[in-house]
């Protein structure tokens with residue numbers, strides 16, 4: 001039985017707050033794209049893994065975060081340029097939309113303030129604080145954190161994830177994103193499927209197959225005018241491959257990738273194809289947590305016995 005996973009990095013302004021020049025179209029599309037994705041996934045009854053930046057679950061803040069061991073200036077943009085843009089810094093309304101959706105989404109973490117875990121500047125103390133704060137907020141919302149998606153897929157401090165009871169994360173895609181990725185896979189006809197693996201910390205790495213918006217700009221416009229949207233073609237191929245085999249196809253995006261109507265059309269085309277294959281075959285849709293549970297299985301009787309003694 002093959003399966004498909006969709007994961008979203010939900011971040012509003014936090015995905016860009018550390019950049020010297022945040023891309024205005026993406027920053028401004030965060031709320032729009034979020035709502036479009038909630039509606040589309042509900043329409044097609046597709047549960048997804050929503051990895052949400054913890055700060056968005058706050059109603060307000062003083063912008064100092066004095067207890068947080070982040071480097072000097074980390075919260076500068078929310079205090080300065082975005083001081084009057086609460087819509088980019090907070091999103092409890094949007095988080096509620098995800099939690100209340102009938103699609104049955106997985107609530108997951110994308111850290112507290114989009115810290116890059118793989119950077120040498122990010123020490124264990126900061127990684128730990130990001131997880132700790134995310135956990136507190138999740139608990140306030142009656143949620144737990146089973147899955148974690150690293151900001152910018154920058155994997156690091158996996159031991160800290162394990163310490164905080166996280167069971168799975170999204171690993172890097174084996175294929176290259178963007179224009180190169182499109183040609184790598186179409187020309188060489190390589191598989192779109194990925195293999196979840198348990199790492200040395202007991203975490204399940206559920207790698208990405210493809211980023212749905214890695215082929216943009218002028219190249220996209222030219223390609224679309226000659227053929228159909230090449231990313232839709234690739235996603236269809238991955239879905240078909242999962243349906244034909246018992247493999248896993250994992251696509252991901254940011255809600256803020258939906259900057260224009262043609263982006264909505266891309267997502268609708270992919271979800272329509274998924275719906276067709278789901279009704280014609282025994283293909284299923286899973287969340288990252290579903291995959292992790294399937295891979296690790298229920299705890300064995302010995303493990304349960306040991307756990308009850310400790």
Ligand SMILES: [Zn+2]
Pocket residue numbers: 055061062063064065075078
């Ligand atoms: Zn804040």
Ligand SMILES: [Zn+2]
Pocket residue numbers: 009011015110114150151152
């Ligand atoms: Zn992100």
